[in-house]
Amino acid sequence: MAEIYHGNPKALEVPRWKCLLPLCMAGVGLTGIMGFAGWPWKLYNDIPSLMGYMSLALIIYKVGIKPLNRLLEWTNRFSYEWYLVHMLVFDIIFYCIGHNAPIAVVFVLCLLLSYSTAIAYSRIWSK
Structure with missing residues (x-):
């Protein structure tokens, strides 16, 4: 997805900051809480993790630091x-x-x- 966005940014619409930041904080926060709570909550932390860390990756990518973006694109492979x-x-x-x-x-x-x-x-x- 990063390569598609890098090649043609208009092909994918990255959510706005006001959506990404709360999603990131909520997702990472819930992941941490569920991890510390242990069983059975730890079993269900995949969706909050996905939301939180994907939002974090999009935030980092959206900042636009070219070497970091290239690293993310390469890591995507x-x-x-x-x-x-x-x-x-x-x-x-x-x-x-x-x-x-x-x-x-x-x-x-x-x-x-x-x-x-x-x-x-x-x-x-x-x-």
Whole structure:
């Protein structure tokens, strides 16, 4: 969708700020609340997550920072693969490192390894 919007912005109408900001805050907020509430609410946080993070991505894209937009467009090519592998990579990292490393180090490591694993998985899968 990002590539279509980048090529022809009028092909897709991105919602206005006054719609995106409340959707983002409500979606991300509900996701957090439902996650902390635990079972059974955690089972139903997919729709608020979708609304919140999609709105956040559209807000970031709408700001118009070209390098960031290109990164989002490129990430769009293997985002499904990233979705598939991210929890496996996170679990492996948490198993190997545990809670001995600073959270910032674990976060960066999880992000980089899951991102690169998704790229590799995408290349293998697309052949």
